[in-house]
Amino acid sequence: MVKNFIIVGTQRTGSTALYHALNFHPDIACGGEWTQSIPWYKKIRIAQQALRGDFSGLTPRNQERIGKVFHEQTQWLGFKMLFRSSDKWFFHPRLAPALKLDQLENCLSWIRQHAHMHVIHIVRRDAVDWLKSKYLASTTGLFTIEHYPEDLKVKIPLHEAVKRLRAKNWIDHRLATLAQKNPYHQIHYEDFLKCNEEMILSVVQFLQCDTTRTEPIEYGLQQKQSTGEASDYIANYDELVSELERLNLLYSPLNSSYHVQ
Numbered sequence: 001m002v003k004n005f006i007i008v009g010t011q012r013t014g015s016t017a018l019y020h021a022l023n024f025h026p027d028i029a030c031g032g033e034w035t036q037s038i039p040w041y042k043k044i045r046i047a048q049q050a051l052r053g054d055f056s057g058l059t060p061r062n063q064e065r066i067g068k069v070f071h072e073q074t075q076w077l078g079f080k081m082l083f084r085s086s087d088k089w090f091f092h093p094r095l096a097p098a099l100k101l102d103q104l105e106n107c108l109s110w111i112r113q114h115a116h117m118h119v120i121h122i123v124r125r126d127a128v129d130w131l132k133s134k135y136l137a138s139t140t141g142l143f144t145i146e147h148y149p150e151d152l153k154v155k156i157p158l159h160e161a162v163k164r165l166r167a168k169n170w171i172d173h174r175l176a177t178l179a180q181k182n183p184y185h186q187i188h189y190e191d192f193l194k195c196n197e198e199m200i201l202s203v204v205q206f207l208q209c210d211t212t213r214t215e216p217i218e219y220g221l222q223q224k225q226s227t228g229e230a231s232d233y234i235a236n237y238d239e240l241v242s243e244l245e246r247l248n249l250l251y252s253p254l255n256s257s258y259h260v261q
Helices: 015-022 040-051 060-067 097-102 104-113 127-140 158-180 189-194 196-206 237-246
Strands: 003-010 028-030 076-083 118-123 184-188
Touching: 003 015, 003 158, 015 028, 015 076, 015 118, 015 196, 040 076, 040 097, 040 104, 076 118, 097 104, 104 158, 118 158, 118 189, 118 196, 127 158, 127 237, 158 184, 158 237, 184 189, 184 196, 189 196
Parallel strands: 003 076, 003 118, 028 076, 118 184
Antiparallel strands: none
């Protein structure tokens, strides 16, 4: 019987590189954001259906991608589900319309109801680097693999940045509560970037697969889209860092990896 896992996190945390890397193991088939383009009221139903091996409810592109890696010998089938860190909220991030559409709380309840579903939570801790990635991707429309123009500069609105970060941190804390009910493994984007193979092996071990069968990962999947430092791309870098430092938001409070089974 095929077992299931799910990669969770917020956007711009390296989840694309992670899911592609997992597909280099012959026992693992990992899909992308299966529910991203699905109407909110269908997200969980389509996800359940796909995790049973029926991919008919997915977009043609997602069907094609999972069809290339899913086979009769597949032991683990999963996908990634990301949640938006919107600045469009009042009083509390949980009230953001984006999270209602993403079905965050309903997804958490659904995952908890499936106690054997393994959860891989990827967290990006460096707030400035995350904001840089968020705004560069939005400005250029480049969301994976391709490098950002080296001469590009973005000015990040401080109030908007603070609200996005507070939403991100709250979402990550909500996702971390899955450790109470499900086998849970947390990895950090920064560690994944520095020790790519080591982090992938930790996930393979978490899924109880043979680590010796992990194939080499394509070079491009291990590289950041930016070639310089955050200060090279952010026009108001000093002002941004000063404000985040004042509010104690420079780093995610989820500051230690842990693994619960």
